[in-house]
Amino acid sequence: MAVSAPEPLSTNPLRTLVHEVQAERHAEVPYPPGETRFSVARTRRFERDPVPLLLEAYRDHGPVFTLRLLWAPVVFMLGPEANHYMTVSHAQNFRWRDGSLGDLIPLLGDGLLTTDGEYHRHARRIMLPAFHRERIAEAADAMIEEALSGLGPWRAGDRVDLYAWTRHVALRVAMRALFGFDPDRAADGFDPAQEFERALAFHGYDYTLQMLRGPGTPWARLRSARTKLDRVIFAEIARRRADPGHGGGDIMSLLLEARDEDGEGLSDRQLRDQVMTLMFAGHDTTTSTVTFLFHELARGPHVRERLLAEQDRVLGGRVPTAAELTNDLEAVRRAFATLTAERGTAFYDAVVAAVSYLQGVAGHSAILLYSDGRDRSSRFTFAQSLEFAQRAGVTIYSIGADLPAFDVVARRQLCKLSEETGGRCFFVRTENLAEAYTTIERDLRHRYLLTYEPGPSSNRGFHAIEVRVSNGRRARSLAGYYP
Numbered sequence: 001m002a003v004s005a006p007e008p009l010s011t012n013p014l015r016t017l018v019h020e021v022q023a024e025r026h027a028e029v030p031y032p033p034g035e036t037r038f039s040v041a042r043t044r045r046f047e048r049d050p051v052p053l054l055l056e057a058y059r060d061h062g063p064v065f066t067l068r069l070l071w072a073p074v075v076f077m078l079g080p081e082a083n084h085y086m087t088v089s090h091a092q093n094f095r096w097r098d099g100s101l102g103d104l105i106p107l108l109g110d111g112l113l114t115t116d117g118e119y120h121r122h123a124r125r126i127m128l129p130a131f132h133r134e135r136i137a138e139a140a141d142a143m144i145e146e147a148l149s150g151l152g153p154w155r156a157g158d159r160v161d162l163y164a165w166t167r168h169v170a171l172r173v174a175m176r177a178l179f180g181f182d183p184d185r186a187a188d189g190f191d192p193a194q195e196f197e198r199a200l201a202f203h204g205y206d207y208t209l210q211m212l213r214g215p216g217t218p219w220a221r222l223r224s225a226r227t228k229l230d231r232v233i234f235a236e237i238a239r240r241r242a243d244p245g246h247g248g249g250d251i252m253s254l255l256l257e258a259r260d261e262d263g264e265g266l267s268d269r270q271l272r273d274q275v276m277t278l279m280f281a282g283h284d285t286t287t288s289t290v291t292f293l294f295h296e297l298a299r300g301p302h303v304r305e306r307l308l309a310e311q312d313r314v315l316g317g318r319v320p321t322a323a324e325l326t327n328d329l330e331a332v333r334r335a336f337a338t339l340t341a342e343r344g345t346a347f348y349d350a351v352v353a354a355v356s357y358l359q360g361v362a363g364h365s366a367i368l369l370y371s372d373g374r375d376r377s378s379r380f381t382f383a384q385s386l387e388f389a390q391r392a393g394v395t396i397y398s399i400g401a402d403l404p405a406f407d408v409v410a411r412r413q414l415c416k417l418s419e420e421t422g423g424r425c426f427f428v429r430t431e432n433l434a435e436a437y438t439t440i441e442r443d444l445r446h447r448y449l450l451t452y453e454p455g456p457s458s459n460r461g462f463h464a465i466e467v468r469v470s471n472g473r474r475a476r477s478l479a480g481y482y483p
């Protein structure tokens with residue numbers, strides 16, 4: 001499915017300034033309360049050490065507040081409720097490209113972090129299979145090797161800058177797992193990891209310096225680092241396209257082969273933008289998490305002792321294997337036992353996730369949906385989840401367990417999802433589940449593949465189909481298809 005590329009954003013700081021001033025002037029609702037007077041001191045404080053400033057504003061104004069930084073009123077949302085609101089319950093109200101993440105476009109381009117809507121969903125569908133558990137497990141060897149070699153020089157009593165150390169290790173892992181680059185073999189004296197850090201350094205400069213253009217400015221250094229990185233990445237893409245099947249198991253080679261439901265893959269530019277985005281998305285997040293992990297372990301001798309004891313007991317001095325890190329269901333169960341569920345189910349999201357997971361898997365797929373049919377916190381709508389399933393050609397069987405008869409909306413939705421995708425819905429009491437499973441199993445064994453070659457059509461929407469059987473029997477089939 002051809003999806004049009006997102007609109008380019010201007011990188012001209014004056015144009016951005018005018019745009020932001022106009023956006024404030026034409027705002028249709030008031031900004032949330034906060035510190036909205038112009039203040040150079042506040043902007044400088046934010047640049048140097050933002051956390052205390054944000055915590056003060058949180059204390060004074062609550063989880064949603066405005067801080068004017070330079071000329072722009074910036075709205076912040078902090079805390080668990082705000083996170084849930086933005087990333088789960090009301091995610092559809094937010095766009096990533098127009099917010100601060102858009103500032104990353106000059107380096108990252110149009111990847112998952114800087115795009116929205118259909119373009120974003122389409123890219124996600126193509127990329128998802130590259131992140132299956134087995135694929136991640138393949139990267140675990142690189143992680144273990146790099147962690148060990150990073151720990152090699154440590155001696156008891158050393159003082160180590162942990163943040164710098166984790167950044168170094170994480171970048172080496174990313175270079176190998178994402179691009180298949182050997183971080184010890186800097187080509188022609190060019191070290192991609194170092195160049196990436198150089199490009200990121202742009203965002204550490206004061207805002208006024210970030211606005212400067214011309215030779216010798218942080219902007220010029222960002223552009224030059226990007227040009228050098230692009231040269232290496234595009235050369236690698238060209239090398240692999242010319243010699244398919246010899247890329248190794250890294251993410252770049254998986255994305256080179258990834259296709260959407262119409263067999264369309266990523267262009268060179270899209271591939272470059274997505275891999276660069278993954279490099280960024282996985283960098284600061286992982287490095288600060290690991291650094292804080294060490295920090296918390298240093299503060300909590302109790303936990304540290306338990307961790308070391310577990311390590312000795314399980315590993316007895318050897319290094320862990322990928323399977324131990326990813327397949328230990330008992331450890332996952334223990335970890336989940338400490339979590340408490342909040343809010344409600346996200347049934348539509350679960351359908352979209354399951355369907356996306358099956359994308360790229362050969363053969364005809366079916367999903368068995370076991371649900372109370374209610375949805376409290378999905379970011380996708382019912383109609384979208386149905387469309388995802390129809391586009392992917394996945395058949396859904398649904399079982400509504402212990403659903404009250406008056407819950408007509410839930411019942412109707414479960415049945416619609418199933419009937420429109422060629423499956424069936426069942427409403428049973430939990431003790432009769434076995435019967436439903438047996439019927440579904442029998443049904444799946446007796447499926448027939450009827451193929452139908454539609455003629456050319458300019459209508460990209462849903463095409464309904466009806467299958468009639470002449471001897472008076474009924475045949476269940478898909479309700480239609482997307483061309």
Ligand code: HEM
Nearest residue numbers: 086087088112113120124277278279281282283285286289
């Ligand atoms: C401790 C480590 C990490 C943390 C805390 C973290 C956190 C997050 C959060 C909060 C989001 C936004 C989710 C949402 O909108 O619902 C996100 C998105 C994302 N993360 Fe991570 N992340 C981590 C590691 C990684 C790694 C290692 C990668 C890749 C190699 C990665 C790639 C991404 C991508 C591509 C997105 C955007 C997904 C999309 O918009 O479809 N992250 N991450």
